[in-house]
Amino acid sequence: MAQLNEAQVEQYRRDGYLCPIEILSAEEAAEHRAALEGLERDYDGKLARPVSEYLRTSTFLATDVPVRVARDPRILDAVEAILGPDVLMWSCEYFIKEARTDKIVTWHQDLTYWGMDGTDHEVTAWVALSPATVASGCMKFVPGSHHQAIVPHEDTFAEDNMLSRGQEIAVEVDEADAIAAELRPGQMSLHHGRLFHASGPNTTDDRRIGLVIRYIRPDTPSTREGRDYAMLMRGADRLRARINILPPPGDFTPAKLALYEEVWAAHTEVLAAGLENANEMYQGTVELEHG
Numbered sequence: 001m002a003q004l005n006e007a008q009v010e011q012y013r014r015d016g017y018l019c020p021i022e023i024l025s026a027e028e029a030a031e032h033r034a035a036l037e038g039l040e041r042d043y044d045g046k047l048a049r050p051v052s053e054y055l056r057t058s059t060f061l062a063t064d065v066p067v068r069v070a071r072d073p074r075i076l077d078a079v080e081a082i083l084g085p086d087v088l089m090w091s092c093e094y095f096i097k098e099a100r101t102d103k104i105v106t107w108h109q110d111l112t113y114w115g116m117d118g119t120d121h122e123v124t125a126w127v128a129l130s131p132a133t134v135a136s137g138c139m140k141f142v143p144g145s146h147h148q149a150i151v152p153h154e155d156t157f158a159e160d161n162m163l164s165r166g167q168e169i170a171v172e173v174d175e176a177d178a179i180a181a182e183l184r185p186g187q188m189s190l191h192h193g194r195l196f197h198a199s200g201p202n203t204t205d206d207r208r209i210g211l212v213i214r215y216i217r218p219d220t221p222s223t224r225e226g227r228d229y230a231m232l233m234r235g236a237d238r239l240r241a242r243i244n245i246l247p248p249p250g251d252f253t254p255a256k257l258a259l260y261e262e263v264w265a266a267h268t269e270v271l272a273a274g275l276e277n278a279n280e281m282y283q284g285t286v287e288l289e290h291g
């Protein structure tokens, strides 16, 4: 049961994160992982983009597989305890670190480039589909860092960085202040969009797979008012500040892929704001290496 109690909500507000939270059973997590890896096997090389690209951004528009989890009442109950009864999904993607890879995620605050004005009305659920440990490169959080505004970030576009712009907090982050968000398959963490977080390389023989779901309230500010997209997950969206989308069912169908491209272009415009060349984004995206 993931309905959060008052103490947990209080802890989230104080520390900017909550983990571990029991969500899926080990069997459910294994089933989800098998479905994801089935998509990789069945579709790679057959679509306009590599499957890893569809999995890394706006994945819920390309396939139903992650949406089944993103709609899971156990997750939505926890999210509702943080955001309130009206919940939209802004984005949903997989963060996959292949076995024995030096891909990392540098210290950053999620809201830096999302055009949401450093809001408190967004929360990220990170659901583990394989063991997320210090050795496999689990996330690290600096407790309480979300009480700050967005700090300056630098774009590095470093090869080993999995973030869209290789962005990195430009002020000193003391690793000694950080905690490791270790998760067993099926557990999740919740984190605030201004929380300082990062993750290290995967030194294990298994892939480290996280399903990352970004939930927002309908009144979350948007620099793209009326031209941004989100999917209603619970309650109602009376404001309609974003275009409500309901992807047609199926995996990588033509209708789905058309919607994917439309929303991808809009999100990329936000994420690439200030860049001369949006194609520089996602240089660090994982390659498909598993068999």
Ligand SMILES: O=C(O)CCC(=O)C(=O)O
Pocket: 095, 105, 110, 124, 126, 137, 138, 139, 197, 198, 199, 210, 212
């Ligand atoms: O999966 C990771 O290592 C980092 C994910 C992350 O930065 C996020 O979910 O905001």
